[in-house]
Amino acid sequence: MAHLTRRTADLLKPFSVALSSMRLLTTTSTTPITVETSLPFTGHKIDPPSRSVETTPQELMTFFRDMALMRRMEIAADSLYKAKLIRGFCHLYDGQEAVAVGMEAAITKKDCIITAYRDHCIFLGRGGTLLECFSELMGRKDGCSKGKGGSMHFYKKDSGFYGGHGIVGAQIPLGCGLAFAQKYSKDENVTFALYGDGAANQGQLFEALNMAALWDLPAILVCENNHYGMGTAEWRAAKSPAYYKRGDYVPGLKVDGMDVFAVKQACKFSKEHALKNGPIILEMDTYRYHGHSMSDPGSTYRTRDEISGVRQERDPIERIRKLVLSHDLATEKELKDIEKEVRKNVDEAIAQAKESPMPEPSELFTNVYVKGYGVESFGADRKELRAVLP
Amino acid sequence: MLIFKNLEQGIRVIASRAYSYTTKEMTVLEALNSALHEEMSADPKVFLMGEEVGEYRGAYKVRLLKKYGPERVLDTPITEKGVIGWRRSCPRLNEVEEILNKYMLQAIDHIINSAAKSNYMSAGQISKYFANTIIFRGPNGAAAGVGAQHSHWYAAWCGSCPGLKVLAPYSSEDARGLLKAAIRDPDPVVFLENELLYGESFTVSAEALDSSFCLPIGQAKIKREGKDVTITAFSKMVGYALQAAEILVKEGINAEVINLRSIRPLDRSNINASVRRTSRLVTIEEGFPQHGVGAEICASILEESFEHLDAPVERIAVADVPMPYAANLERMAVPQIDDIVRDVRRACYRSSLLAAAA
Numbered sequence: 172m173a174h175l176t177r178r179t180a181d182l183l184k185p186f187s188v189a190l191s192s193m194r195l196l197t198t199t200s201t202t203p204i205t206v207e208t209s210l211p212f213t214g215h216k217i218d219p220p221s222r223s224v225e226t227t228p229q230e231l232m233t234f235f236r237d238m239a240l241m242r243r244m245e246i247a248a249d250s251l252y253k254a255k256l257i258r259g260f261c262h263l264y265d266g267q268e269a270v271a272v273g274m275e276a277a278i279t280k281k282d283c284i285i286t287a288y289r290d291h292c293i294f295l296g297r298g299g300t301l302l303e304c305f306s307e308l309m310g311r312k313d314g315c316s317k318g319k320g321g322s323m324h325f326y327k328k329d330s331g332f333y334g335g336h337g338i339v340g341a342q343i344p345l346g347c348g349l350a351f352a353q354k355y356s357k358d359e360n361v362t363f364a365l366y367g368d369g370a371a372n373q374g375q376l377f378e379a380l381n382m383a384a385l386w387d388l389p390a391i392l393v394c395e396n397n398h399y400g401m402g403t404a405e406w407r408a409a410k411s412p413a414y415y416k417r418g419d420y421v422p423g424l425k426v427d428g429m430d431v432f433a434v435k436q437a438c439k440f441s442k443e444h445a446l447k448n449g450p451i452i453l454e455m456d457t458y459r460y461h462g463h464s465m466s467d468p469g470s471t472y473r474t475r476d477e478i479s480g481v482r483q484e485r486d487p488i489e490r491i492r493k494l495v496l497s498h499d500l501a502t503e504k505e506l507k508d509i510e511k512e513v514r515k516n517v518d519e520a521i522a523q524a525k526e527s528p529m530p531e532p533s534e535l536f537t538n539v540y541v542k543g544y545g546v547e548s549f550g551a552d553r554k555e556l557r558a559v560l561p
Numbered sequence: 562m563l564i565f566k567n568l569e570q571g572i573r574v575i576a577s578r579a580y581s582y583t584t585k586e587m588t589v590l591e592a593l594n595s596a597l598h599e600e601m602s603a604d605p606k607v608f609l610m611g612e613e614v615g616e617y618r619g620a621y622k623v624r625l626l627k628k629y630g631p632e633r634v635l636d637t638p639i640t641e642k643g644v645i646g647w648r649r650s651c652p653r654l655n656e657v658e659e660i661l662n663k664y665m666l667q668a669i670d671h672i673i674n675s676a677a678k679s680n681y682m683s684a685g686q687i688s689k690y691f692a693n694t695i696i697f698r699g700p701n702g703a704a705a706g707v708g709a710q711h712s713h714w715y716a717a718w719c720g721s722c723p724g725l726k727v728l729a730p731y732s733s734e735d736a737r738g739l740l741k742a743a744i745r746d747p748d749p750v751v752f753l754e755n756e757l758l759y760g761e762s763f764t765v766s767a768e769a770l771d772s773s774f775c776l777p778i779g780q781a782k783i784k785r786e787g788k789d790v791t792i793t794a795f796s797k798m799v800g801y802a803l804q805a806a807e808i809l810v811k812e813g814i815n816a817e818v819i820n821l822r823s824i825r826p827l828d829r830s831n832i833n834a835s836v837r838r839t840s841r842l843v844t845i846e847e848g849f850p851q852h853g854v855g856a857e858i859c860a861s862i863l864e865e866s867f868e869h870l871d872a873p874v875e876r877i878a879v880a881d882v883p884m885p886y887a888a889n890l891e892r893m894a895v896p897q898i899d900d901i902v903r904d905v906r907r908a909c910y911r912s913s914l915l916a917a918a919a
Binding site for chain 2: 258259260307310311316317318319320321322323336337338339369370374400401403407409529530532534535536539548549551552553555556
């Protein structure tokens with residue numbers, strides 16, 4: 172459990188006044204507090220950072236709210252999928268929120284993030300709105316990709332979010348390319364390339380990592396190890412499931428991915444490392460409550476006891492809730508109110524997204540090329556539907 | 562329903578030996594499963610390897626682990642290039658490789674450069690001393706709303722490569738017969754299934770239910786005889802073509818629908834023979850139009866049957882754009898029955914007549 176250091180001045184005031192004034196002061200306070208991560212970090216060819224993480228009451232409450240929002244959004248997406256308002260593939264992130272939120276706390280919007288198809292919460296963390304999320308999921312024009320991408324292809328380039336990729340592992344070389352561009356432009360920013368334990372065995376990861384290490388690129392490869400690559404457990408897919416060590420000559424850090432402070436510390440540490448010394452691998456030990464995608468119940472290859480066990484012992488939102496409560500930053504009721512408010516925001520966004528129209532038919536032919544030179548493109552019946560690409 | 566339109570075929574079935582099964586309704590998935598089961602039972606050298614084939618009970622639920630055990634049904638990591646490359650060179654074993662064919666691009670180097678070309682480059686050694694028998698099967702093409710990276714049809718790209726055989730089943734009978742033929746075939750086969758067809762049910766004849774049943778590779782099937790226009794299609798589009806034909810017959814257009822079954826080798830002689838009877842051609846495919854299967858068929862007709870054509874050849878394909886996600890855009894991008902009907906009317910010079918009559 173975490174420990175909070177108290178300001179001694181408050182102890183001089185009467186207890187109840189102290190309590191209420193402390194809460195008034197602390198929920199919006201930016202007074203630094205030190206929190207210990209739940210587990211120590213394990214390093215591979217590197218000295219791990221300290222377990223003590225600086226935070227503030229304001230940040231704690233932000234973490235709670237942001238993770239609650241992500242959780243609620245994913246659960247709402249589950250219902251929308253079952254109602255057939257979301258089509259195709261839908262890969263949900265609930266359980267893994269600490270990775271998205273902790274990472275954002277350590278970096279800026281000038282740093283880049285690229286991930287695979289489990290991208291809704293990363294998009295939200297990068298500053299995407301709920302309306303953009305739900306509209307995109309339902310294929311409407313207010314979506315972040317104007318409805319043309321779908322669940323697996325969320326992008327937000329102005330905030331450094333480069334997608335949203337459907338092919339397992341393909342985003343890693345892309346991420347190293349982003350890091351290359353950052354180094355080339357000398358802009359002192361880094362790229363976080365996220366991938367799963369399923370993708371961790373892909374050859375292209377090692378090819379990209381080799382080049383990143385050779386050229387000291389500011390690339391941080393983050394393995395979101397939720398222990399199942401689709402339906403295959405990590406021990407059935409990898410000879411060595413110690414993914415933070417797989418970089419061999421590239422240093423690595425194993426992080427408790429269900430602890431938002433551990434994630435924040437690790438990302439802050441890696442950013443400093445990558446800017447000076449080149450690539451580093453982070454393995455986030457995390458867990459997804461849903462199956463691989465909405466067409467997977469998630470219980471044929473793991474037990475329900477395992478899922479509920481993780482939910483009880485390691486849930487990232489519950490961790491923050493306990494921290495907030497035990498240090499009187501808010502009451503149970505206040506936290507529940509935040510969750511209610513979040514739920515209301517999500518419901519409103521869904522209602523708004525449902526009102527959003529489908530994309531214009533002319534959008535079928537936009538964004539094929541940046542410069543089309545007037546070339547023709549065709550619909551299914553080429554003599555009936557054709558367009559000129561500008 | 563499969564009704565024997567071809568009398569000769571009907572007589573052959575009646576005259577053949579009595580089977581222990583009568584006809585049966587079977588989904589495409591069940592048909593594939595039954596084919597795999599039979600071939601794995603018959604030949605211990607046949608094994609199945611791929612992503613989520615075992616414990617997940619097949620990503621698309623083709624279940625075999627329970628019966629054949631983990632030595633013959635292997636779950637692989639999600640590393641298509643490594644898996645396919647590695648398996649390519651294992652001697653004297655007959656492999657059915659199930660990959661989610663939409664991820665074929667990860668492994669395309671080995672499919673083309675290792676599997677397709679080895680027999681030629683080694684002057685036949687690789688087919689004698691190593692079993693070059695490998696089948697890449699799995700779902701392919703657009704499902705519903707799966708977006709740009711998951712809707713690609715690989716028929717044209719694989720079909721252009723000498724050394725590969727490329728099959729695309731439509732019905733359950735196709736699925737059974739072609740998969741069994743592919744497993745027994747000594748050359749590398751790319752077996753393009755379609756996710757949306759897995760759950761569709763078809764009547765399977767008694768002959769097709771027999772474990773020795775096999776369909777010939779390289780032969781198309783005339784699914785519906787007609788005299789006014791030839792429509793070629795494969796996979797899901799065969800169903801669309803048949804439905805379009807039912808609409809057209811009410812307008813007095815009798816369309817002949819050919820189920821290609823085999824993209825490579827392409828049954829040029831049957832297609833040409835059909836166009837020589839009907840004088841018009843409409844090709845349908847779910848892949849991109851430029852350099853597509855339809856383009857090859859049109860070229861073949863123009864080369865071999867030019868004088869027989871009464872109208873320009875018509876092609877229907879997926880729109881010439883990456884597949885959009887939004888439902889309305891996707892509907893515009895994927896061939897619909899309306900597109901087929903309109904195209905056939907145009908080939909028969911009926912579209913302006915109908916517009917005038919309206």
